[in-house]
Amino acid sequence: MxxxxxxxxxxxxxxxxxxxxxxxxxxxxxGGGADGIVSSxxxxxxxxxxxxxxxxxxxxxxxxxxxxxxKQYDPKTGEAKDMLAEKIDTTxxxxxxxxxxxxxxxxxxxxxxxxxxxxxxxxxxxxKNNQKNAYxxxxxxxxxxxxxxxxxxxxxxxxxxxxTGPQTFTVKLTQKFSTWPITLGYAAFAPLPxxxxxxxxxWLSKPVGNGPYTVDSYTKGSEMALKRWDDYPGADKAQNGxxxxxxxxxxxxxxxxxxxxxxxxxxxxxxxxxxxxSADLGDRYINVPAGIIQTLSFPFYDPAWNKPGQExxxxxxxxxxxxxxxxxxxxxxxxxPAVDWTSPVLGEEGGxxxxxxxxxxxxxxxxxxxxxxxxxxxxxxxxxSYNADTGSHKEWVDAVCNSINRALGNDKACVGNPVGTFxxxxxxxxxxxxxxxxxxxxxxxxxxxxxxxxxxxYTNASSNDGKWTDPEFDKLVNQANAxxxxxxxxxxxxxxxxxxxxxMGAIPLWYQNGSAGYSDRVTNVTLNPFSVPVYDQxxxx
Amino acid sequence: xxxxxxxxxxxxxxxxxxxxxLIFLMxxxxxxxxxxxxxxxxxxxxxxxxxxxxxxxxxPVWQQYLTYMGNVFTGxxxxxxxxxxxxxxxxxxxxxTIRLTLVAIFFEIVIGISLGVLTGLKRGRPIDTxxxxxxxxxxxxxxxxxxxxxxxxxxxxxxxxxxxxxxxxPLNELIVPGLVLASVSLAYVxxxxxxxxxxxxxxxxxxxAVAKGLPRHRVITRHLLRNSLIPVVxxxxxxxxxxxxxAIVTERIFNIHGVGYQLYQGILRQNTQTxxxxxxxxxxxxxxxxxxxxxxxxxxxxxxxxx
Numbered sequence: 001m002x003x004x005x006x007x008x009x010x011x012x013x014x015x016x017x018x019x020x021x022x023x024x025x026x027x028x029x030x031g032g033g034a035d036g037i038v039s040s041x042x043x044x045x046x047x048x049x050x051x052x053x054x055x056x057x058x059x060x061x062x063x064x065x066x067x068x069x070x071k072q073y074d075p076k077t078g079e080a081k082d083m084l085a086e087k088i089d090t091t092x093x094x095x096x097x098x099x100x101x102x103x104x105x106x107x108x109x110x111x112x113x114x115x116x117x118x119x120x121x122x123x124x125x126x127x128k129n130n131q132k133n134a135y136x137x138x139x140x141x142x143x144x145x146x147x148x149x150x151x152x153x154x155x156x157x158x159x160x161x162x163x164t165g166p167q168t169f170t171v172k173l174t175q176k177f178s179t180w181p182i183t184l185g186y187a188a189f190a191p192l193p194x195x196x197x198x199x200x201x202x203w204l205s206k207p208v209g210n211g212p213y214t215v216d217s218y219t220k221g222s223e224m225a226l227k228r229w230d231d232y233p234g235a236d237k238a239q240n241g242x243x244x245x246x247x248x249x250x251x252x253x254x255x256x257x258x259x260x261x262x263x264x265x266x267x268x269x270x271x272x273x274x275x276x277x278s279a280d281l282g283d284r285y286i287n288v289p290a291g292i293i294q295t296l297s298f299p300f301y302d303p304a305w306n307k308p309g310q311e312x313x314x315x316x317x318x319x320x321x322x323x324x325x326x327x328x329x330x331x332x333x334x335x336x337p338a339v340d341w342t343s344p345v346l347g348e349e350g351g352x353x354x355x356x357x358x359x360x361x362x363x364x365x366x367x368x369x370x371x372x373x374x375x376x377x378x379x380x381x382x383x384x385s386y387n388a389d390t391g392s393h394k395e396w397v398d399a400v401c402n403s404i405n406r407a408l409g410n411d412k413a414c415v416g417n418p419v420g421t422f423x424x425x426x427x428x429x430x431x432x433x434x435x436x437x438x439x440x441x442x443x444x445x446x447x448x449x450x451x452x453x454x455x456x457x458y459t460n461a462s463s464n465d466g467k468w469t470d471p472e473f474d475k476l477v478n479q480a481n482a483x484x485x486x487x488x489x490x491x492x493x494x495x496x497x498x499x500x501x502x503x504m505g506a507i508p509l510w511y512q513n514g515s516a517g518y519s520d521r522v523t524n525v526t527l528n529p530f531s532v533p534v535y536d537q538x539x540x541x
Numbered sequence: 542x543x544x545x546x547x548x549x550x551x552x553x554x555x556x557x558x559x560x561x562x563l564i565f566l567m568x569x570x571x572x573x574x575x576x577x578x579x580x581x582x583x584x585x586x587x588x589x590x591x592x593x594x595x596x597x598x599x600x601p602v603w604q605q606y607l608t609y610m611g612n613v614f615t616g617x618x619x620x621x622x623x624x625x626x627x628x629x630x631x632x633x634x635x636x637x638t639i640r641l642t643l644v645a646i647f648f649e650i651v652i653g654i655s656l657g658v659l660t661g662l663k664r665g666r667p668i669d670t671x672x673x674x675x676x677x678x679x680x681x682x683x684x685x686x687x688x689x690x691x692x693x694x695x696x697x698x699x700x701x702x703x704x705x706x707x708x709x710x711p712l713n714e715l716i717v718p719g720l721v722l723a724s725v726s727l728a729y730v731x732x733x734x735x736x737x738x739x740x741x742x743x744x745x746x747x748x749x750a751v752a753k754g755l756p757r758h759r760v761i762t763r764h765l766l767r768n769s770l771i772p773v774v775x776x777x778x779x780x781x782x783x784x785x786x787x788a789i790v791t792e793r794i795f796n797i798h799g800v801g802y803q804l805y806q807g808i809l810r811q812n813t814q815t816x817x818x819x820x821x822x823x824x825x826x827x828x829x830x831x832x833x834x835x836x837x838x839x840x841x842x843x844x845x846x847x848x
Contacts, residue, residue: 044806046578048624055580127587130595132578135585149587204624220625221633222708222798248705249805253692253796257705260697389809423577423811430576430583441581455582463582 035241036540038522040265040533041254042245044221048204051190052124052131057443061532063187065226065243066107066209068234070098070117071185075537078291078345078447078529080182083234084112084191084210086167088184093176093484100167106193107214107229114169116191122146122157123197124188133188135462136445139180141172176482178489183446212238212536222247238536239524258517265525267516267533271392274332274515281517287334290531291345291444292512293452294335296384296400296437297466298505304378304435313374314504317437318359320367320407326399327510334515338508341497342452343444345529351449351490355497356508364407371408383417385438387425393439394418400509429465440465440506447529449493453477457505468505472496542839542846549835553828558610560824564817565606574598574811578622596620596814609814613821619814621807627818630803635822637710638799641791642784644712644719645726649777653727657734657773658766664739673735676728688721688794705796718795722788726780733776737769744768771841778834782827786820 045059051067054060072083082088086099104112123129125137127147134147141160146153160172173180183189191210196203206215212234213226224245228238246263248254251270257263259280269277269285277285298314300306323337336344339354346352358366371377384401386393394416401414417436419425428434442463444451454477455461459469473496480492500506514531524539575589575598584592593599596619597608612619618627660669679687695717696704706714741747742765750764789801800819807815838845 044623046623046810055582127591130588130591132584132588134588147585147587149585219633219708220623221630221803246708247798249793249796249798249802253705253794256692256697257703257796260700260704262703262705421571421577421809421811423574423809424571425577426579426581426583427573427576431573443581462585465583 033540034239036521037242037244038240038264038535038538038540039244039246039262040535041251041258041263041267042224042247044247047132049207050131050196050204051120051192052129052133052136052188054187055132057530057532060187060530061245061535062207062215062224062226063190063209064211064532065213065535066207066211066215067187067190068104068209068211069185069187069190070100071181072236073185073447073529075526075528075534077347078350080185080446083185085181085184088181090181093178093180093482094173096171096173096181097164098169098171100169102167104210104233105231106191106195106208106210107231108193108195108208110193110195112191112210113166114163115166116193117189118157118161118163118169119197120190120192121161123192125158126156127153131188136183136186136188139173139175139177141174143174175478178481178484179448179450179486182448183451186446212236213243216242236536239539240522240536241540243535243538255517258519261519264519264522265516265533265538266518267514267527267531269334269515269517271331271395274334277515277517284518284520284525286516286518286525286527287513288527289336289344289511289529290514290527291343291447291529292531293338293341293343293442294509294512295338295341295440295442296507296509297440298437298468299432299434299466300469300505301432301467302435307375310374311503312370313377314507315359316367316370316372316374317377317404318356318367318504318507319361319363319370320404321400321507321509322362322403322407323360323510324362326396326403330395330399331510334513335510336513338510341457341500341506341508342449343511345444346447346449346452349487349490350447351493353494355494355501357501359501359504360508362403362407367407368409377413381412382414383436384414385417385419385425385428385434385436387420387422388418389421396509397439432467437507438465441512444530449490449497450477450481453493453496453500454481457500466506468500468503470499470503470505473499473505546832546836549832553832556828557821557824561610561817561821562606564820565609565813566602568811568813568816569602569605571811574622574813577811596622598813605813609817613818618818618821621815622810622812627814630815631818631822634798634800634803634819637797638785638788638792638801640710640712641715641719641722641788641797641799642781644715645723645784646777646781648720648723649727649730649780653730654734654766654770654773656731658738658761660731661735661738661742661769662761664735669735672731676731679724679728684721684725685790685794687724688718688791691717691721692794708798710797710799715797718791718797721794722784722791726776726784729776730773733773734769737772738765741765741769767841771838774837774841775834778830778837779827781830782823785826786823 043058046056047053049059054063068083070085071080073080084101084104086101089097100114121137124131125134125143125146137143140158142158145155146158163169193208195208206218212232214229216225216227218224227242251268254266255270255273258266298305327335327337339356339360342352344352384397386397388394397416401416404414405411455463457468458477459474476492476496480489483489514527516527518525522538522540524537526534528534575592597605621627656672660672663669692704695701702717747765750760785800789805792799792801804819
C-alpha cells in the first residue's frame, strides 16, 4: 500500500494528461447544406412526451417537429390552415364531420386514418391516462363519462366521437362552438399510431409521429436527436438534415455555448444577456411578439378585494404602472406594453385592439384620484405575489411596486411577496391563500381571442385563478361561441373584453416577445407565434 | 477494529433515518407538488386527484414516509414526474458527479498537499506569502464567479475548452469544472497542510530522523508528511460528500447533468421522489466517507487504535 501511492498518483496524472491532450479532437456534427444538422438548446420536458400530456414549451417543441394535426398554424400569421384535414364541415357549429386526407402515414409506415385521431382523442380524454391536457376534449359529448369530476369513469370512449369511414369521423360537441376547428392545430389533437397503444413504454422512449422529423435517438434528460424524415408527405418538408436538441442546465450556459460557436440556436435569451445580445449576435438576434400576455390578477374570493366600487381602485392601480419604462429598462424591449387582454399576434382581424385605452397609460395624478375613490388599497399595503425560482419575476414586480408607490406618493402602498418555488406558488394560488394581487401569465394554446378570454375570466373557468365573475361577460362569450360568422364572433368577444375592462378583472401588463439567437452557420431562422422556432425551415450553410 | 466498525455502522442507522425523514418532511411542507405540474393553469381536479393517487400523495405524510422507506430497501426509489424511474436518473447522474468529484479531489490532493508541503517547509519565505495570498483570494471569491470567469476566458475568448460539457461528460471536459469545484477546498487543504507541516517540523521524531542521517525526501514523506496528514485526511474525507452535494453551482455553470442538476430540478418541480432519493444516497456517501476517514487514522498513525 505504501509503495503504491506514488505509482497510483503518477497513473492518475498520466490519465488526466492523456485525456487532456485528446480533447483537441473535435466532434463536428454533420455536414452542411440540406443535410446539415442544427443544434438547439432544450430544457428537460416536465412530463412524459405524449401529445395530450405536454403543456409546456420544451415538450411542445418536440411535438411540433414530429407531429402534424388536422390544422397547422401558419408560422408567420398564426392563421389555422388545413394540414391533414381534407375538410371540416358543420351546419350548426355543434356537429362536425371531419375528412382526413389520404396518403399520410406515420414514420413507421402506418397510414393516418380517422381512427388514428379518434383513438388518440379518446386516450387523451380518459381519466386513467392522467393526461394534463385532457380538458381540451371537454367540449366533446361524452367527456363527462370518461373524465368525471368525481368518481370512476363510466365509459371507455366519448360518445360524441364516431368513425364513419376509413378517412372520416364525426364529432358532436355539447354546445355551439363555431371556432372549434381552429383549435385543432393544438398538439393535444395530434393523431397517434397503433404502436403508441401496443407498447406504450417503447413509444415513450422513442416517440413515433407523422411530422417532418423522426426521433433518431433520445437520451432522457440530456439530448434528443431528430432526423429529417425523407418520405414525409407534407408540403413543409424539413430544409435541414435534422435537429439535435441539447438539454442545458442553465440558459446562460446555452447562450455562452452559442457565442463560443458550439451551438446553433438558442430560443430563450437569458435576461442578463439582453444588454450584450446586439453586440454578440447583431442581426442574428430575433425579438418578435408571441402569444403571451402577463397580467396582475386579484383575489376576488377575498371579501377585502371584492367590494362594490373597487373597480376604480383596480383601474387606478393599472394607471399607476409605468409599463413603457419597465419594458424598456428591465426587459430591454423584449416586452410590449399591453393595450388589451389578448395579444398582437392575433392581428386586428383576430381581435387584437386597443381596448384598455387610458386605463393602461401611466398617469400618476389620475391614478391617485381613482385609488382614493375606490376606497384605497385594502389594509393600506398590498403584496404582489410571485414565484422567485424561475422567470426573473422579482425584477419587474419590484419595478411595478416602485411605480405604484411613486404614483400614489406612498412608500408602503405596494411590496413584492416572493414565493420559493413555482409549485408552492401555484399551490397558494389555486388553494386561494393569497390575499393580494398576484402575477399571472398566459401563453395561448391556439391563436384565437377565445383562448385569451374564456379560460381566464369566464365564471369558474379552468384558469380563472382570481375567481373574477361577471354575468354579462359570460353571456357575451356564450353568444360569441355560438356565432357562426367569425368576424361577428370576434366582435362579441371584444364586447366581453370591454366588460372585463370596465370592472378591471385583471390588470394587463405587457405582451411577451419570443427572443432567440442563432449562429452564422444557419439561416432562415424564425419564431412562430408560440415563440417556438420554425425548425423545419432552418437552412444550414 | 471489527467491533469498532460494527459500532460505527450501527450508529449510522439513526442518522440515516433521521436525515431522510427530515428531507421528506421539508419537501412535503412546501405544499402540493401537483399544483406546479400543470403550469400556469390549474390541473382539473379529477386529473390532479388521479396523479396524487399514483404518486401516493393522497396519504398522510408518515404513511408516505413508511411506504417510501419500505420501497427503498427493495431498491425502488419511485418515479419522477416525467415518468422516469428515480434509479434511472441516479444511474445517469451519479457516475458523472462521481467523476467530477474525483477530478476535484485529485486536484485537492495533488495541488493542495504539494503547495501545503512547499509552503510549510519554507515558512515565511516569499513563496509562502505568495501562496497564502493566492489561497486567500481563492477562498474569498465565490465559486460561481471563478466558474463563469474561467468559462468566459477559456471557453469563449481563447477557445481552449468547450464552455459546456457534453452529455457524456468525458474526463477531459471535466478538468476545468473540477478545478473550479475544488478551488475553495483546495485552498483550505493547502493551508491545513502548511500549518500541520510547520508544526511537526520541529517535532522530536523529525529531529531524530534527521539526526539518523535519513535522506531529506524520506524524512519529509515518511515521517513529517504522514504525521501531518491527519487533519487533511479528515477534511478531504468529509469534503467528498460536500463536493457531491454542493456541485449544484458548478454543474449549472458548465452544463453537467449530474447530481446537482437533478437535485435542482427536483427541488424546482418539488419532486419528492427525486429529492429524497438523491439526498438519501448522498447521506449514505457522507456516512461512508466519514467512516473511511476514521479508519484511515489508524493507518496513518498506529498509535490510534480502535477497541
